[in-house]
Amino acid sequence: QKEVEQDPGPLSVPEGAIVSLNCTYSNSAFQYFMWYRQYSRKGPELLMYTYSSGNKEDGRFTAQVDKSSKYISLFIRDSQPSDSATYLCAMTFTGGGNKLTFGTGTQLKVEL
């Protein structure tokens, strides 16, 4: 079993849709959860960063962590074509520093 499972997609949605991207994980020690966005031919960039359980909102993006279910989500409201990218979840445990465990990434395409 992989430590972090993420559906690779591709996921295609119409402009304006609400997008839900998810990861499940097996290591209950993970405490720090991140979402990175990677545009084609670019490196990943940090989109959202949360610690432990709960929600965090930033503009059209909401990150949600459910530690009891070992499940994290990224919601994108009013999706735009510019949101078309691959979204990578990443996580680590307290004391793990920046030694992150990544998911495979979900490729998202927002169609006009």
Add this chain to the structure above:
Amino acid sequence: ETGVTQTPRHLVMGMTNKKSLKCEQHLGHNAMYWYKQSAKKPLELMFVYSLEERVENNSVPSRFSPECPNSSHLFLHLHTLQPEDSALYLCASSQEFLNTGELFFGEGSRLTVL
């Protein structure tokens, strides 16, 4: 130049060649990383340097040899590679290695081994 810069962006090499990938960060960070990104696979951490000392070496074959001459520069020396080593090699930096924070990635070097 700002952020993390990687050169070359594309590299094609034969199995007997020797080449190097270069990374430079202009962020004043103390930690630098090499990652391998292959299709449909998670990002794979290869090496980590913190204050120019190698702190992580994740069972990477010896045909990959990192070098960190100072905190701003990181190299990945390649020799006698295999076709399965074809991938996108990403360099990243962060303020510190031991404190969880943001990784800043370069655009990657796309390597093809013939």
